[in-house]
Amino acid sequence: MSVNPTPEAPLGMYVHIPWCVQKCPYCDFNSHNLKGGLPETEYVSHLLDDLVADLPFVTNPDGSLREVTSIFIGGGTPSLLSISAMARLLEGIKERIPLASNAEITMEANPGTVESDKFVGFQKVGITRISVGVQSFHTEHLQSLGRIHDAQQAIDAIKLASILKLKSFNLDLMHGLPGQSVEDAMQDLKTAIALNPPHLSWYQLTIEPNTAFHSKPPTLPDDDVLWEIQEQGHALLSAAGYEQYEISAYAKPGHQCQHNLNYWRFGDYLGIGCGAHGKITKAHPNINSLDKQTCELHRTVKVKHPKGYMDLTRSYLDQKNPVDDDDLAFEFFMNRFRIFEMCPKTEFQCTTGRSLTQDERAKLNKALSLGLIQETPTSWQLTALGKRYLNSLLDLFV
Structure with a gap:
């Protein structure tokens, strides 16, 4: 991507x-x-x-x-x-x-x-x-x-x-x-x-x-x-x-x-301290294209218990898990549809590093047909119905 x-x-x-x-x-x-x-x-x-x-x-x-x-x-x-x-x-x-x-x-x-x-x-x-x-x-x-x-x-x-x-x-x-x-x-x-x-x-x-x-x-x-x-x-x-x-x-x-x-807009954040969670996007040069870079998105989790966290013999980092490409749309919309402002379509590519797949586009079309979201040429936004049935909307992307 x-x-x-x-x-x-x-x-x-x-x-x-x-x-x-x-x-x-x-x-x-x-x-x-x-x-x-x-x-x-x-x-x-x-x-x-x-x-x-x-x-x-x-x-x-x-x-x-x-x-x-x-x-x-x-x-x-x-x-x-x-x-x-x-x-x-x-x-x-x-x-x-x-x-x-x-x-x-x-x-x-x-x-x-x-x-x-x-x-x-x-x-x-x-x-x-x-x-x-x-x-x-x-x-x-x-x-x-x-x-x-x-x-x-x-x-x-x-x-x-x-x-x-x-x-x-x-x-x-x-x-x-x-x-x-x-x-x-x-x-x-x-x-x-x-x-x-x-x-x-x-x-x-x-x-x-x-x-x-x-x-x-x-x-x-x-x-x-x-x-x-x-x-x-x-x-x-x-x-x-x-x-x-x-x-x-x-x-x-x-x-x-x-x-x-920043959380709900799928932005990045460091997680510092016992059990803290973080989300980090890291860019690397793309060897196949001099003018582009590849994007890696990881979620981090720190050691949970204070005693273990303050143990000098171990790392603070307990987990560092990549977000699978198949999960990107769900994670993006799970966060982005929690806030009620318009979501510029450009945000999806900017924060995930790729475009929507045909399957993901079909799921958005389903949400539109159910009246859960509305769409303009440049943005998506929750409807009043979508606010009420947010879990049903997000279930479309699972």
Whole structure:
């Protein structure tokens, strides 16, 4: 496959902090209960060494390094890190790889008193965007989710984030919770909207394998209640000036999460830290054509457990898997149709390195005939029906 890669193409970086004070029963992320002190000095050193080990993946043919345009520090609970550890991490990243002057640097945070008291310090050392994991403003629902903060702490944390000189901030809210009524869900949304976050992630609780909720499933609202929550919630958010730009994300104009947009646009990103996933496109000279290059797309996974990750006798990289040519269309559209903006047709070739096959074109024609997407000479876009039946759309490409 041939492609003309652009070194200026966006490159993101995900950094994983794996520890939490207490793991929530619904969480299937790579997180571990903190036992004893946080080994932040040692772990930050490993994160920076991990980054250095990945630099060959993002080295241009002329020897220069690609520029990072966004960093997302997730977990776990990254706000458990001290201000000095976060400063050392961000400075270390800047010393090792070019960072865009306007880079969006997001940190996930719990709204507990200890973490939120540090928001000002995180902003001073370079965090430009904070994502606060509120989930609910109802005490009983917070308790059922295993959250260790209360509603007032959540409100206080959002108010603090709102007065900082941040590029933006996000409020994470869940719905479809055990015992939650439509009225409860709408009250949560109204409370969130009153706090005026520029970005609001609003998503349905799902029961995932390898979680406490999967072992002992709670009773969740039925499908009719879930549908009513979705319909009323969308109307409420739209009336408040929020635009749904992604399946579970709403934003005021200009406040979309740039890091996540890069994911869904099938962009590249380095995955640094325990269990972190990355996606890298690497170009090589094509010996059959002097003016073209071949494109290799790989997904990377780092060692999952902190003890193994910080073992100096082994590599940080656990897996490096090529994306098969037969899977490219599915992977591209699985990501690209998660966001609701128009998808320029040129993006497919630019990010996958090849054109659509006849079979893939036929699958798009099927989606068109079902009313799941619309097409212009230069773009594709989800329809309202496609948003509702996204899984059915993606099943066409399996």
